[in-house]
Amino acid sequence: MSGSKECSNNCKECGSECSERREPKKLIEESGTGSQINKVIGVVSGKGGVGKSLVTPLLAASIREKGHSVAVLDADITGPSIPKMFGLSQKDKTNKNRIFPVESGHGIKIMSVNLLLDHETDPVIWRGPLIAGTVKQFWKDVYWGNVDYMFVDMPPGTGDVPLTVFQSLPVDGIIVVTSPQDLVEMIVGKAVKMAGMMHIPVIGIVQNMAYYECPTCHDKHYLFGKNDIDTLAEEYHIEMTAKIPIDPSLAKACDEGRIEDYETDCLDNLIEKF
Numbered sequence: 001m002s003g004s005k006e007c008s009n010n011c012k013e014c015g016s017e018c019s020e021r022r023e024p025k026k027l028i029e030e031s032g033t034g035s036q037i038n039k040v041i042g043v044v045s046g047k048g049g050v051g052k053s054l055v056t057p058l059l060a061a062s063i064r065e066k067g068h069s070v071a072v073l074d075a076d077i078t079g080p081s082i083p084k085m086f087g088l089s090q091k092d093k094t095n096k097n098r099i100f101p102v103e104s105g106h107g108i109k110i111m112s113v114n115l116l117l118d119h120e121t122d123p124v125i126w127r128g129p130l131i132a133g134t135v136k137q138f139w140k141d142v143y144w145g146n147v148d149y150m151f152v153d154m155p156p157g158t159g160d161v162p163l164t165v166f167q168s169l170p171v172d173g174i175i176v177v178t179s180p181q182d183l184v185e186m187i188v189g190k191a192v193k194m195a196g197m198m199h200i201p202v203i204g205i206v207q208n209m210a211y212y213e214c215p216t217c218h219d220k221h222y223l224f225g226k227n228d229i230d231t232l233a234e235e236y237h238i239e240m241t242a243k244i245p246i247d248p249s250l251a252k253a254c255d256e257g258r259i260e261d262y263e264t265d266c267l268d269n270l271i272e273k274f
């Protein structure tokens with residue numbers, strides 16, 4: 001406290017809420033004992049239905065394939081689809097004090113509210129503070145062990161949960177997922193500006209369902225228009241972009257819970273950036 005012996009006059013490093021505080025207190029929470037998480041990457045989208053929950057497992061699986069230890073924290077509490085993508089229905093192994101993540105076939109550690117519910121069709125009808133509290137609990141109370149890269153799959157938009165994640169978790173960067181449509185500039189803009197306000201760097205933009213490649217002639221068809229995501233990225237000074245085509249075999253892999261088996265190099269340039 002100012003004036004007292006202990007005061008270093010450095011409010012950034014001090015947790016006291018004294019009357020002379022000049023800087024806001026840091027809200028970042030430590031991960032729990034036994035969890036050593038090296039990098040935290042948020043996967044966000046300005047709106048729902050763009051395939052964000054498909055991009056998160058694709059990124060996680062590509063990094064895992066390179067030999068890193070990877071985790072996915074499903075922060076989409078009211079619309080969790082991560083376990084289904086990995087074909088997981090097994091309940092987590094909790095004991096009195098600890099929640100353990102469930103491991104996918106390729107060894108990705110996963111925690112999602114759907115792994116805690118009795119039935120995956122049970123709806124989560126909770127108010128904002130409870131939802132935000134659950135996300136923090138996933139961060140603090142799950143025994144993650146050693147993790148090189150943790151991906152946080154956020155609910156769409158710029159609401160309560162993204163705000164909680166940005167304030168409470170040490171997020172190293174975000175990836176913005178979008179789809180080709182006229183509204184893209186406005187939607188991406190909101191997500192990018194929110195990250196800027198929270199001082200979190202944007203690693204790249206992924207455009208899902210960017211085109212369809214004809215299996216016979218290999219021509220690319222831009223079914224939803226040819227939105228130029230690279231120009232948009234340039235406008236916001238974002239170095240990396242990636243495009244995922246519409247691929248029926250990708251949809252099949254999701255439906256069958258085999259997303260880890262789907263081989264693609266379309267996210268490679270983004271992954272190199274990590």
Ligand SMILES: Nc1ncnc2c1ncn2[C@@H]1O[C@H](COP(=O)(O)OP(=O)(O)OP(=O)(O)O)[C@@H](O)[C@H]1O
Binds near residue numbers: 045049053254
């Ligand atoms: N590029 C693609 N090619 C084929 N199918 C796709 C593609 N992207 C998404 N899909 C299909 O759409 C389904 C929904 O994807 P996902 O759960 O990621 O998105 P969402 O829930 O609609 O959106 P979001 O997670 O952004 O709110 C997938 O299970 C898959 O069947």
